[in-house]
Amino acid sequence: MILVHSASQVVTPLHVVDNGAVAAEDDKIVFVGSTSEALSSFPNAEKINASGKLVLPGFVDAHTHSIFGGDRSNEFLMRLRGATYQEIAASGGGILSTMRATRNASEQELLQTAAANLQIMLAHGTTTLEVKTGYGLSWDSESKLLNVAQQLKQVATQDIAVTFLAAHDFPPEKSRDAYVKEICHEMLPKVALEKSADFCDVFCDQGYYTNEQTSAISLRAAELGLKIKVHVDELADVNGAALAAELGAISADHLIFANNDGIKKMADAGVTAVLLPGTSIGLKSGRHAPARTMIENGVRVAVATDFNPGTCYCHSMQFVLQLSALLYKLTAEEALAAATLNGARAIGMQDQVGSLEPGKLMDCLIFDLPHYGHLFYNLGVNRLETVVKRGKIAWNKNPKLN
Ligand SMILES: [Zn+2]
Secondary structure: OEEEEEEEEEEEOOOEEEEEEEEEEEEEEEEEEEEEHHHHHHHOOEEOOEOOEEEEEEEEOOOOOOOOOOOHHHHHHHOOOOOHHHHHOOOOOHOOOHHHHHOOOHHHHHHHHHHHHHHHOOOOEEEEEEEEEEEEEEOHHHHHHHHHHHHHHOOOOOOEEEEEEOOOOOOOOOOOHHHHHHHHHHHHHHHHOEEEEEEEEEEEEEOOEEHHHHHHHHHHHOOOOOOOEEEEOOOOOOOOHHHHHHHHEEEEOOOOOOOOOHHHHHHHOOOOEEOOOOHHHHHHHOOOOOOHHHHHOOOOOEEEEEOOOOHHHHHHHHHHHHHHHHHOOOHHHHHHHHHOOHHHHHOOOOOOOOOOOOOOOOEEEEEEEOOHHHHHOOOOOEEEHHHHHHHOEEEOOOOOOO
């Protein structure tokens, strides 16, 4: 047994327990409540004294592109000089530049890079994440990425949900129609048979997949038993929010340009919005997803890093929390739920992770901060001290304790 006790606050995030404690047997939480009750109920547990500290559930990063080859820091510099996403893509950069580097990389190289990035995420508090394929854009290389994702599940500390995103862009070597047909008739049946992904995703936006192509791929995926996610309305309003609702997607992601009609339809259909504030600042468009309108209309809002080599090379859910409060005007409580429980809902793992509740996995973070307000107030630093994953200390700020 493990018992984290005497925390100045335990934020579950549904409620706050002052002088709180969390206890777990093996990998599952068995108690959340007061320290005095915990110490008398579990006298023999291995104890972690969190006196003066803040305890949170591990962050759930519901949208990452963590498996890729190469480096696009040069494009970020172009962006700082004023180039747009579309201009960078037209000059040979963008997703297709990562596609070339990813196709040329071995499984071992891709796995090593991804595992190193997940370790940095862990050191910032991410204990569960989603990873997407999508830089292969051919069956040979997309299946290589699925293999890497399966291996990553074995070697990484975090729990991982896998999303098949062959429809991230179009490969240069064939027609768009031919590629959509190949995804529907050749790739998706293999993914479903191998059970190598939990979700199917499509980049539905201006210049990328049309709403018709997105529907065709998503409906085929659903028929084969995969759950649907969509990247929509990132670059323009393509009515993607409404499409996500029609398709019964588990989440619609980005939504920078989502319109009110689509937002209402998402609320009715129970589609979780996954908002990616790091990407909207990376795009430098000055435009951000209408998070308050979504919340006012009853849409569940999650926030995630969108960790990727291009628009948002960001490992830190703490930075995302701060951005979501400052850019989207979420309250601290809304932002914390968005980075934990709603992230879990966006990947269908809300029964296992996302909050500190008996029966869920013992994934918790101990910060050297007295109050959850400091997570927002103390900008741009990592005050995380200890990460407990599945009941075991998985990371500590003091390298001697790792
Ligand atoms: Zn993305």
